[in-house]
Amino acid sequence: MSEAVYPESEVFHTEDMTISVGPQHPSTHGVLRFVVRTDGEVISEALPDVGYLHRSIEKIGEKCTYHGYVPYTDRADYLAAMFANQGFCMAAEKLGATEVTRRGEFCRVIACELNRIASHLISVGTFGQDIGAITPFLHALRERETINDLMEEICGARLTYNYIRIGGVGYDITPQTCDKILVFLDHFDPIIDEYNRLLSYNKIYIERLANVAAITKEDALQYNLVGPNLRASGVKWDIRRDIPYSVYPELEFEVPVGHGEKGTLGDCYDRYWVRIQELQESSKILRQCLKMMPKGPAISKVPRKFKPPAGEVYVRVEAPRGDMGYYVVSDGTEYAYRVRIRTGSFTAMAIIDKLSRGIMVADLIALIASLDVDAPEIDR
Amino acid sequence: MKQFVDSLIQQGYFSGVPTQIVYAIAMIVAALVVLSVFVAPLAGVTSWLERRVWARMQSRVGPNRVGPQGVLQWLADGIKNLLKEDLIPSAADKLLFPLAPYIVFIGFLCTFVVIPFGGHLIVADLNIGILYLLAVTSIVVVGILMAGWSSNNKWSLLGGMRSAAQIVSYEIPAGLAVLTIIFVAGTMSTQGIIKNQGWAPWDWYLFYNPFTFIAFFLYFTAALAEGNRTPFDIPEAESELVAGYVTEYSGMRFLFFFFAEWGNLYVIGAVATVLFLGGWQVPAVGGGFIEGALQFMVFFVKAYLWVFVAMWVRATLPRVRVDQLMALCWKYMVPLSFLCVIGTAAWMVVFPHGSRWASFAMFGLGVLILVLFVRRLQYQIRNAKPELYLRPYI
Amino acid sequence: MQAQEIYNKIEKQFPGKVGLFRGDVFDPHLNVDAGAIVDVCRYLRDDAETAFEVLSDLTAIDWTKKDDEKIQVVYHLFSYAKRHQIVLKVDLPREAPRIATVEGIWKAANWFEREVFDLFGVDFAGHSDLRRIMLPEDWVGHPLRKDYVEQEEYDGISTQRAPLVDKLLK
Numbered sequence: 001m002s003e004a005v006y007p008e009s010e011v012f013h014t015e016d017m018t019i020s021v022g023p024q025h026p027s028t029h030g031v032l033r034f035v036v037r038t039d040g041e042v043i044s045e046a047l048p049d050v051g052y053l054h055r056s057i058e059k060i061g062e063k064c065t066y067h068g069y070v071p072y073t074d075r076a077d078y079l080a081a082m083f084a085n086q087g088f089c090m091a092a093e094k095l096g097a098t099e100v101t102r103r104g105e106f107c108r109v110i111a112c113e114l115n116r117i118a119s120h121l122i123s124v125g126t127f128g129q130d131i132g133a134i135t136p137f138l139h140a141l142r143e144r145e146t147i148n149d150l151m152e153e154i155c156g157a158r159l160t161y162n163y164i165r166i167g168g169v170g171y172d173i174t175p176q177t178c179d180k181i182l183v184f185l186d187h188f189d190p191i192i193d194e195y196n197r198l199l200s201y202n203k204i205y206i207e208r209l210a211n212v213a214a215i216t217k218e219d220a221l222q223y224n225l226v227g228p229n230l231r232a233s234g235v236k237w238d239i240r241r242d243i244p245y246s247v248y249p250e251l252e253f254e255v256p257v258g259h260g261e262k263g264t265l266g267d268c269y270d271r272y273w274v275r276i277q278e279l280q281e282s283s284k285i286l287r288q289c290l291k292m293m294p295k296g297p298a299i300s301k302v303p304r305k306f307k308p309p310a311g312e313v314y315v316r317v318e319a320p321r322g323d324m325g326y327y328v329v330s331d332g333t334e335y336a337y338r339v340r341i342r343t344g345s346f347t348a349m350a351i352i353d354k355l356s357r358g359i360m361v362a363d364l365i366a367l368i369a370s371l372d373v374d375a376p377e378i379d380r
Numbered sequence: 381m382k383q384f385v386d387s388l389i390q391q392g393y394f395s396g397v398p399t400q401i402v403y404a405i406a407m408i409v410a411a412l413v414v415l416s417v418f419v420a421p422l423a424g425v426t427s428w429l430e431r432r433v434w435a436r437m438q439s440r441v442g443p444n445r446v447g448p449q450g451v452l453q454w455l456a457d458g459i460k461n462l463l464k465e466d467l468i469p470s471a472a473d474k475l476l477f478p479l480a481p482y483i484v485f486i487g488f489l490c491t492f493v494v495i496p497f498g499g500h501l502i503v504a505d506l507n508i509g510i511l512y513l514l515a516v517t518s519i520v521v522v523g524i525l526m527a528g529w530s531s532n533n534k535w536s537l538l539g540g541m542r543s544a545a546q547i548v549s550y551e552i553p554a555g556l557a558v559l560t561i562i563f564v565a566g567t568m569s570t571q572g573i574i575k576n577q578g579w580a581p582w583d584w585y586l587f588y589n590p591f592t593f594i595a596f597f598l599y600f601t602a603a604l605a606e607g608n609r610t611p612f613d614i615p616e617a618e619s620e621l622v623a624g625y626v627t628e629y630s631g632m633r634f635l636f637f638f639f640a641e642w643g644n645l646y647v648i649g650a651v652a653t654v655l656f657l658g659g660w661q662v663p664a665v666g667g668g669f670i671e672g673a674l675q676f677m678v679f680f681v682k683a684y685l686w687v688f689v690a691m692w693v694r695a696t697l698p699r700v701r702v703d704q705l706m707a708l709c710w711k712y713m714v715p716l717s718f719l720c721v722i723g724t725a726a727w728m729v730v731f732p733h734g735s736r737w738a739s740f741a742m743f744g745l746g747v748l749i750l751v752l753f754v755r756r757l758q759y760q761i762r763n764a765k766p767e768l769y770l771r772p773y774i
Numbered sequence: 775m776q777a778q779e780i781y782n783k784i785e786k787q788f789p790g791k792v793g794l795f796r797g798d799v800f801d802p803h804l805n806v807d808a809g810a811i812v813d814v815c816r817y818l819r820d821d822a823e824t825a826f827e828v829l830s831d832l833t834a835i836d837w838t839k840k841d842d843e844k845i846q847v848v849y850h851l852f853s854y855a856k857r858h859q860i861v862l863k864v865d866l867p868r869e870a871p872r873i874a875t876v877e878g879i880w881k882a883a884n885w886f887e888r889e890v891f892d893l894f895g896v897d898f899a900g901h902s903d904l905r906r907i908m909l910p911e912d913w914v915g916h917p918l919r920k921d922y923v924e925q926e927e928y929d930g931i932s933t934q935r936a937p938l939v940d941k942l943l944k
Contacts, residue, residue: 019534027619041538041702054908058893059917094800130619132610132699138438146768180770187768194764198696204611205698221827221854224882237854313800314831314850314861325831327848342831342850350885361538362620362701379908 016044023052027130027365030375034352036364043364046356048349053379061339066092066166066306069339074160076341077377079122082108082115083319084341085164090245091315091326092166096308103296104168105247110181110289111154111163111173113282117188118147119320120275120282123372127272128199130369131208136199143191146184153177166306168299178290185283192279200276209272210263213355213367220266223351226344227322228274229371232258233266239318251288253281268370275372307334321345321372345377410503414492423643424454430642430691437695439767457635464631472628473530480530481629481636483523488640488647490516494570495650498660498675502571509570510558513651514551517606520640521547524615524625527637531628539624542702543615547606549709554602556717557595560724561585561655564592564734574659586656587742588734591723596656598717600686603648605705607641610694614702649686650679657682775858777802780824787817794863801850803861811849811864812874818851818860819879826851826860829876832886834894836868838920845871845894845919866896875901893918 017040022033031052037045057076061069073088074081086108093100100108125140148158154173155163163170199205215225220233230237238255240248256277258270310332317324322344329338348371356364385406389399428443428451435442443450468477493516494509496502506512521544528540564585565573577584586596605612616624626637653659659682660675700708731738781795781804791810796803806814818826831850837843849862866873875898876883887898888907895916898904906913914925924933 017534025622041542051906051908051910056917062920128698132613132619133697134434135438135695138440142439142767146770149770183770184768187765190763191765197760197763199698202698204700207704208698208701219881222881224828224830224880235854242857311799312803316830323830325850327831327833327850329835338835340831340833342833346885346889347882350882354881360701360703362614362699365620 014039021046021364022049027368028375029126029368029373032349032368032373032375032378034356034364036356036361038361041360041362043356043359043361046352046364048352050349050375050378053375055376055380057380058339058341061336063335065334066096066308066336067304069336070165071160071162073341074162075376076380077319077321077324077343077345077374078159079374079377080115080119080320081160082112082163083317083324085161086112086246087315087317087319087324087326087341088328088339089164089166090317091313091328092306092308094313094315095311095328095330096166096306098167098302099300101168101297101300102247102294103172104298104300106289106293107154107169107173107298108164109246109248109251110286111151111161111169113286113289114147114150114154114181115161116282116320117279118144118151120279121147123275123320123369124195124199124272124279127366127369127372128205130365131205133199133202133205136195139191139195139198143188146187150177150181150184153180165299165302167302168297170299172298173293178293181286182290185286189280189283192276192283195276200273206262206269208362209269209366209370210261210267212263212268212363213359213370214264215266215351215355217266219351219354223354224347225322225351226347227318227320228278229271229322229344229348231256232270232274234258239316239323243316245315245317247289247292250292251285253285256281268366271370271372305334307332319344321348321374321377341380343377343380345371345373345375346380348373349378411489414503415489418497419489419492419643420639422646423639424458425451426642426645426687427457427638428453429687430645430694433688433691434695437692461632461635466633467628467630469532469628471532473532476526476530477628478633480523480527481633483526484520484640485523485636487516487519487523488644490519491647491651495647496570496574496654496660496679498672498679500672501676505569505571507567507569507572510562510568510573510651510655513570514555514558517647518547518551520606520644527629528625531625533628535622535627536625539615539621539627542621543608543625545702546608546612546615546705549706550602550605550612550713553598553709553713553717554606556714556721557599557602558655560592560595560717560720563721563724563728564588570654570659574654574661577658577661579658579661579663581658581746582739582743583661584656584658587739587746589724589727589731589738590742591720591727592656593742593746594716595720595724596652598713598720599655600648600652600689602709602713603651604690604693605709607644607648607690609641609645609690611697611700612705613694613699614705645687645690646683648690649683652686653679653682775823775856777858777860780818780858780860783821783824784814784817788814801859801861803848803863805863805865808864808866808873811862812876812879814862815849815851815876815879823856824853824858824860825855826853828852828854829880829882829886830859832876832883832890834890834896834918836894836919838868843868845896847871847873847890847896849876870897871895872897872899874899877901892916895919 017038019036019038020033021036022028023031033049035047035049036043057072060072064072070085070088073084076084121140121144125137128136151161152158154177155161155171215233217233217235220230220235234257236255236257241255256274258265258274260270261273262269308330310330312329314325314327325342327340328336331337352367355367385403389402432442443453446452446456491513493503494506494513524543525540528536561573562568565576567573585592587593608615616626626634660679662674662678665671665674777797784792788810791807792804794805818824830852833848835846835848837846844865845868847864847866852859864873873896875887887901888904890896891898891904892906892908893916915922927933
């Protein structure tokens with residue numbers, strides 16, 4: 001670096017600093033680690049290091065029966081366990097040609113969309129917290145607490161639900177619970193405006209997020225970003241709309257995409273804003289579902305010994321962190337031969353290495369928060 | 381204070397003792413009294429109040445177990461931290477690491493020398509009061525930098541560097557904002573500045589002219605930045621730098637930093653009150669104890685109002701990035717504060733004795749801003765939703 | 775595009791390199807010769823009709839049937855523009871499986887391949903950063919292989935847990 005004319009000792013000597021961010025760092029949601037090389041505050045390289053939460057859920061899948069594996073899928077992404085349940089059950093149903101009852105499908109959608117709201121609330125709240133605003137986080141958790149109560153009423157669990165089973169759902173949603181969900185939605189819709197007034201339109205917040213770590217559409221496709229991160233980059237793609245499953249084709253909802261609301265397309269603010277809009281869409285879906293709920297059994301007759309014929313299937317579900325893919329290979333026995341869970345956070349993590357070059361330490365935190373990565377989902 | 385000791389000496393209480401030693405002992409006693417009677421409970425109660433105010437704003441409860449409404453929580457925390465092991469990392473600088481909290485604490489504590497509590501209640505009415513205040517608050521940055529460097533931790537170092545850059549930068553707008561008031565008042569003594577103002581709001585320097593009005597907001601913002609408060613809390617930004625310069629500290633040493641921070645909140649409010657808000661000025665009620673008590677109350681309420689505002693700001697705003705922080709200071713606040721200085725100087729040439737009408741007009745503007753703010757607040761409160769309780773498990 | 779058409783297209787472009795097409799399953803798949811995977815993938819991405827701009831998933835399966843021992847690397851390709859998908863499969867020997875990386879075609883392959891390397895021991899030739907991703911660097915074995923046996927201890931910590939029942943019965 002130094003000029004040849006000066007002797008080494010007289011040149012003002014600078015050195016890069018290598019910092020280990022995590023695994024116990026306040027803003028690495030869960031346990032992640034980044035080895036960051038910085039020039040002062042400016043990052044020249046950030047290498048993600050994952051695997052601290054690896055629980056070999058895929059290997060467990062080979063040792064469990066299909067029914068027995070459903071509770072394990074919860075742990076793949078404990079912030080949105082319902083979707084992990086649904087993905088696996090859909091894969092098993094497709095393999096085993098099992099019908100799902102119509103009421104079961106509605107119960108699934110209701111539970112899933114409630115879970116999506118809960119997951120996005122965490123995402124939005126922790127985003128604010130990482131930027132330094134602590135109040136929105138607690139307000140978001142307060143609402144999530146109500147959803148947890150509702151979930152407890154629906155399926156008896158607050159975090160890892162094990163609600164969606166092969167052929168339907170474990171327990172029917174009672175009319176009383178439906179009423180409560182409606183009460184909650186009436187309460188929740190104005191709260192989104194409150195978040196906007198408190199956080200989204202805050203000048204400092206916008207300054208911190210706009211134009212930071214913008215992901216172009218090409219990069220998003222190259223790195224296989226999914227879900228809200230992909231939509232924020234301007235790709236209008238939602239599995240619920242484009243590869244419809246369950247009863248989503250009958251429901252009306254918008255697919256929010258990023259427009260470069262306050263800065264460039266695909267920046268942190270767009271990713272945040274897409275999530276806020278999805279809260280509204282989920283609420284809309286829930287209201288429709290509650291109206292359309294048909295009568296009937298919640299689960300169809302599924303043999304206890306569930307033995308799908310040999311074959312393989314790849315099923316996609318639109319989870320809060322994007323396209324959750326279940327690749328299940330059956331060899332005709334009670335046990336799956338291979339279960340592969342492909343999650344949104346895993347690919348989202350891979351892009352951090354590229355985006356982190358040249359941004360500041362504070363921006364790295366914003367970037368991690370905006371991608372809404374979730375350690376259990378990365379490591380599985 | 382000095383008069384009081386002088387009178388004691390003249391009455392022959394300390395015959396045979398050199399007067400210098402009497403003064404020194406008197407100063408130490410005064411410092412201890414201020415520290416134990418006022419500063420320690422103040423910082424402690426501020427810490428409790430901050431947690432309660434935050435909790436209220438974040439729709440949770442906050443500490444409410446120790447004493448009525450948890451008001452003694454700070455004592456419990458203090459005892460807990462005293463009992464903790466005093467950890468010094470093996471790679472830390474053995475001399476500077478333990479020393480840093482006390483430097484920070486001294487820098488904060490020395491400000492109480494010139495901060496008045498009432499018309500006659502002041503430790504020392506220095507004729508360079510405000511200058512002294514700016515000087516001793518700068519000691520804090522030395523302590524923070526020492527803490528950051530001696531911890532031998534990269535997060536601490538980053539925090540210390542950020543803090544140094546931030547405090548040094550924001551000294552300038554703060555100092556210039558203070559300078560406008562020194563212009564107008566013609567004195568640097570804190571009591572002198574207060575005496576030049578009146579009890580009525582339009583007699584305050586806040587409304588003296590448009591430039592002092594701006595200077596007030598400049599001062600308050602810069603003071604928040606100097607005190608490492610949100611939205612300028614980047615040196616200890618817990619989501620970025622773990623805990624900044626206090627990362628390696630534990631127990632009582634850790635507490636000293638926060639002692640200084642919470643106490644500093646009051647200092648910010650008190651200085652703003654001295655300079656802009658008429659200090660302890662009250663309508664004449666005939667002197668004596670009642671007036672003294674009233675003066676103390678008025679000053680305390682005015683100062684504490686800004687402590688509350690700082691808490692409120694902290695609960696509401698996100699944190700700025702380090703480059704935005706510097707840009708805000710050097711691009712906007714420094715030029716604006718120079719404008720205030722020059723504007724006030726020009727104003728004093730045009731209106732050597734001040735303009736009564738300008739004061740009334742500025743007061744009107746201030747009231748208007750306050751009314752708009754309160755209405756905005758009412759709107760927010762009307763639209764805020766309380767927690768929904770659905771009575772689970774029917 | 776239908777899967778059959780995609781297959782015909784590849785077949786025409788790379789005769790003899792692809793085969794075993796199954797179009798009657800849930801996700802139509804075809805086998806690709808290990809040496810041709812990069813070319814096939816690049817062709818599928820760049821061709822205007824197929825336009826597979828996304829690598830949805832890359833994983834592997836360990837087949838341990840008596841006469842059919844292989845590690846099968848599975849590529850799930852997807853196209854947002856054309857809304858079609860295809861599954862490519864590459865059979866590799868169980869001993870020292872080795873295949874060229876597709877990192878140069880889809881950046882997402884970087885981490886997927888690291889994961890497959892970690893859990894199956896497939897060596898991706900030409901990969902820029904082939905390290906273990908889930909497990910520690912000094913871990914022995916590849917857990918998702920069917921014949922995987924956990925190492926007895928790691929870093930001096932036993933990985934074996936004595937059954938609790940036996941302890942109680944003692």
